[in-house]
Amino acid sequence: MAFWRARKFSWGRLSGFLLVFALLGLRIVDPIFVERLRLQAFDQFQRLNPREITPYPVVILDIDDRSLNEVGQWPWPRTTIAELTDRVFQAGAAAMAFDIVFSEPDRLSPGSVAIDNPGISNEIRSQLMQLPSNDAVLARSFSRNRVVLGETSVRSGLQASEVERDIQKVPHAIIGPDPEPYLLKFPELVQNLPILNEVAQGRGVFTVLPDADGIYRRVPIVMMVEGALRLSLSLELLRVATGGDAFAIRSNDAGIDGVVVAGQVIRTQGDGTVWTRFSASDPNRFVSAANLLQGRVPQNRLAGHLVLVGTSAIGLEDFRATPLGVPMAGVEIHAQLLENILGGALLKRENTADGKELITTAAMTILVIALAPMLHAGVLIISTLVLVSAYGTYAYLMFFWQSELVDPTFPIAATMLTVMLMSSTNYLREERRRNRIRNAFGQYVTPALVAQLTDSMDALKLGGERRDLSVLFSDVRGFTTLSEGFRDDPQGLTKLMNELLTVMSEPILNSGGTIDKFMGDAVMAFWNAPLEAKDHPRASCRAALEMVRAVGEFNRSRMETSVPGTPHHPIQIGVAVNTGPCFVGNMGSRSRFDYTALGDTVNVASRLEGQTKRYGMSIIIGERTAQIVDGEFALLELDLIRVKGKTEPERIYGVMGGERLAGTDGFKALSEVGVDMLAAYRTGQWQKALELIAELERQAARLDLDLQDYCALFRKRSERLVKLPEDPDWGGVYDALEK
Structure with a gap:
C-alpha cells in the first residue's frame, strides 16, 4: 500500500x-x-494609482474646436501660425515645439493665390507675386525664437538607401558600444519645408508606436531615422529650452542605458524607449490657441514654460488610447512625457x-x-x-x-x-455545480439573479410550473427596409443589430426580467420567473418605456456619428406587454432544452406587439396589465380587439408615459376624451365619434403626444361605418385578422 x-x-x-x-x-x-x-496589469497599476497632477512648466497650446470655430478650418494660413508663435514668446515662453508637420507650401500664400486664380488682373497678380510667401513670414518668426519643429516617421515601403536627402543632425556623443543595433529604426522621415527647417533651433520626432493591443505606453526618446540619430519631440524641446548644443547616449552590452540632455540622465529601456506614468487628462495643461490669438490668456500663463502646439479638436482625430482607459490627444502624451522627465516620475523596468x-x-x-x-x-x-x-x-x-x-x-x-x-x-465539485447554474441562466437574466439561483437551487424547478407572468414582445419596425440599406454590408447590419439588441436588452435585465430568446430583430422576455417578482407588471412597463427611450438615444447617437452624405434610417420599435398565467420551465429534448414560457398570455402578447404599428403606438399593454398599473403610468384605452386565434375580445391600452405625465390635468382631460370617443364609436354614434377624434388630436398636440396614426385609424373607420347600414350586432369589437 x-x-x-x-x-x-x-x-x-x-x-x-x-x-x-x-x-x-x-x-x-x-x-x-x-x-x-x-501590459494590462501595468495599466491596472496606473489606474489604481495614477500620477498626481502637479503643476509643471509645460503647456499645450491647443488647436481645439473653439479655435477652429473662431479662426477657421484647419490648416490655418502660415501667417496665423507666425502670429501664434510670436504671441507665445511675447508671453515669455522658454521654448516652443510643434506636434505638427509643415511639409507642404502654404496654398494661401500671395503667390499661390495669384497662380490659383487666373481670372485676376495682371497688375494684382504682379503685386501678389512680389509679396513674401506665408512660409517666409513663418520662417522669420521661427528665426527670432526658440522653436522646435516636429517630424514624423512613416513606413513607406522604401528602403533607407533609396531615399537620398539631407537629414539635419544634432551633435551627440556615444558613451559605450554602438547603440544602433538596439534602437528603433524608421526608413523614412516626413520633414518640414526647407525654409522652415533651416531656421528652427531644433527638430524632434513625434512618432509614438502603440503596443500590440493598440495602447500607447512607451515613447521612444531616441531612435534611428534614415540612418541618423534623432531625439523625440519632447526631449528636443527640453534640449533647446536649456540651451544645450548636444546630447549623449549611454549604452552597454544589454542595449541603451540612458540619454543625457541638459546635464540630466534619463534612464531608458534597451531600445531607447521610456515608460510614461500617466496622470488624468488635465484641462489646466491646455491653453486654447483662439484665446491666445484674441488676447484672452492671463499674464504669466506661458512665462518660463515649455509650449507644445497640438490639437484636441474632434475633427482632426489626433487621439490615442492610454493605460488609464481613456483616449488622450497625441500632444498630451508628449506633454506627460515632459512632466515625467521634469518630475523624475518615469516608470522603470x-x-x-x-x-x-x-x-x-x-x-x-x-x-x-x-x-x-x-x-x-x-x-x-x-x-x-x-x-x-x-x-x-x-x-x-x-x-x-x-x-x-x-x-x-x-x-x-x-x-x-x-x-x-x-x-x-x-x-471542484461544488464549483462545477454552481457553474452549471451560471451557464444555464447567465445569458438570460441579470448577474444578481444568477447569484440568487446559485445560492438557492430550490428556487429553480426543473420541468416547469404554472405561474403568473408579465410577458414582453418587442420588434423592429420596417426591418426589411432597414436591412436593404445594408445590402452590400452584411457585417455592418450584424454589428448594428447586436448594438441595438444590447440597447433593448439592458432595460429588461436591469428591471429583473428574463430574456427568453432573440428572434432575428425581435426580443421575448418575461418577469416573475424563475424567481418570484411581486411587482412584475410595473417592472415590465417600466422596462418598455426605458426601451423606447434608449432606442431614441441610440438613434441620436447614430445620427451624430454617421458619415455625412450616407443614408440614415431611424430605428423604431414596437413593444407589447401582457400579464396572465403561463407555463414556464425547461422545455425541449433530453439533449437540448430552453428555459421558456408558454400559454395564451404569451400568444396574446405576441399578437399585441403586431398591432403597435397599426395603432401608431410604441407600447401596447393588455387589459390585466393595465388594471394593475393604472394610475402609475399614463394609460390611454385604445380599442377592444379580437386577436387572431382568439374568440374573446381583449381591451388594449397604450402606455404614453410614466407617473409624472399620468398625474397632469392635461393627460386626464385627454384620457376622458379618449374614453368618450370610444363610447361613441362602440354605440354607433359616428358623427360624435368624429368630433371627439378631432378634439383628441387637439389635446394630444397640447401635450406633445403623437396620436396622429391612432386618430387617423378611427377617423377612417368611423367615416366608413357612417356610410353603411346600421348593424344591430355592432359592439365596437375590431377583429385583428393579421398577427
Whole structure:
C-alpha cells in the first residue's frame, strides 16, 4: 500500500513538474497573449494609482474646436501660425515645439493665390507675386525664437538607401558600444519645408508606436531615422529650452542605458524607449490657441514654460488610447512625457526583470508541488491564495514606492494553474455545480439573479410550473427596409443589430426580467420567473418605456456619428406587454432544452406587439396589465380587439408615459376624451365619434403626444361605418385578422 501511495505521489509531482517546465518555456517565448496580460496589469497599476497632477512648466497650446470655430478650418494660413508663435514668446515662453508637420507650401500664400486664380488682373497678380510667401513670414518668426519643429516617421515601403536627402543632425556623443543595433529604426522621415527647417533651433520626432493591443505606453526618446540619430519631440524641446548644443547616449552590452540632455540622465529601456506614468487628462495643461490669438490668456500663463502646439479638436482625430482607459490627444502624451522627465516620475523596468520573474515563477510553482501531497485541498488553496496575494501586493508596492514595473500576472497565473492541477476533483465539485447554474441562466437574466439561483437551487424547478407572468414582445419596425440599406454590408447590419439588441436588452435585465430568446430583430422576455417578482407588471412597463427611450438615444447617437452624405434610417420599435398565467420551465429534448414560457398570455402578447404599428403606438399593454398599473403610468384605452386565434375580445391600452405625465390635468382631460370617443364609436354614434377624434388630436398636440396614426385609424373607420347600414350586432369589437 505504501508503495502504491508513493507511485501515486510520484506521478502527481511529475505532472506538476512537466506543467512548470511548459509554463517556463511559454514565458521565454513570450507570445502576444502573455505580453498583453503583463501590459494590462501595468495599466491596472496606473489606474489604481495614477500620477498626481502637479503643476509643471509645460503647456499645450491647443488647436481645439473653439479655435477652429473662431479662426477657421484647419490648416490655418502660415501667417496665423507666425502670429501664434510670436504671441507665445511675447508671453515669455522658454521654448516652443510643434506636434505638427509643415511639409507642404502654404496654398494661401500671395503667390499661390495669384497662380490659383487666373481670372485676376495682371497688375494684382504682379503685386501678389512680389509679396513674401506665408512660409517666409513663418520662417522669420521661427528665426527670432526658440522653436522646435516636429517630424514624423512613416513606413513607406522604401528602403533607407533609396531615399537620398539631407537629414539635419544634432551633435551627440556615444558613451559605450554602438547603440544602433538596439534602437528603433524608421526608413523614412516626413520633414518640414526647407525654409522652415533651416531656421528652427531644433527638430524632434513625434512618432509614438502603440503596443500590440493598440495602447500607447512607451515613447521612444531616441531612435534611428534614415540612418541618423534623432531625439523625440519632447526631449528636443527640453534640449533647446536649456540651451544645450548636444546630447549623449549611454549604452552597454544589454542595449541603451540612458540619454543625457541638459546635464540630466534619463534612464531608458534597451531600445531607447521610456515608460510614461500617466496622470488624468488635465484641462489646466491646455491653453486654447483662439484665446491666445484674441488676447484672452492671463499674464504669466506661458512665462518660463515649455509650449507644445497640438490639437484636441474632434475633427482632426489626433487621439490615442492610454493605460488609464481613456483616449488622450497625441500632444498630451508628449506633454506627460515632459512632466515625467521634469518630475523624475518615469516608470522603470529593469533589463533583468524577465530573468528575475522566471526564477520567481519557478520558485512559487515548485513550492506548491512540494506542499500539495502534504496538505488538504482547502488548506492548499488558502495557502496558495496567500502566496499569490503576497506576490501581487509586492508587485503593486514596487510600482507604488519605486515606480518599478514587476509583472504579477505570469507568476500568479502559473502558480494557480499548478495548484489546480494538484488539487483533487472533490474540491471542484461544488464549483462545477454552481457553474452549471451560471451557464444555464447567465445569458438570460441579470448577474444578481444568477447569484440568487446559485445560492438557492430550490428556487429553480426543473420541468416547469404554472405561474403568473408579465410577458414582453418587442420588434423592429420596417426591418426589411432597414436591412436593404445594408445590402452590400452584411457585417455592418450584424454589428448594428447586436448594438441595438444590447440597447433593448439592458432595460429588461436591469428591471429583473428574463430574456427568453432573440428572434432575428425581435426580443421575448418575461418577469416573475424563475424567481418570484411581486411587482412584475410595473417592472415590465417600466422596462418598455426605458426601451423606447434608449432606442431614441441610440438613434441620436447614430445620427451624430454617421458619415455625412450616407443614408440614415431611424430605428423604431414596437413593444407589447401582457400579464396572465403561463407555463414556464425547461422545455425541449433530453439533449437540448430552453428555459421558456408558454400559454395564451404569451400568444396574446405576441399578437399585441403586431398591432403597435397599426395603432401608431410604441407600447401596447393588455387589459390585466393595465388594471394593475393604472394610475402609475399614463394609460390611454385604445380599442377592444379580437386577436387572431382568439374568440374573446381583449381591451388594449397604450402606455404614453410614466407617473409624472399620468398625474397632469392635461393627460386626464385627454384620457376622458379618449374614453368618450370610444363610447361613441362602440354605440354607433359616428358623427360624435368624429368630433371627439378631432378634439383628441387637439389635446394630444397640447401635450406633445403623437396620436396622429391612432386618430387617423378611427377617423377612417368611423367615416366608413357612417356610410353603411346600421348593424344591430355592432359592439365596437375590431377583429385583428393579421398577427
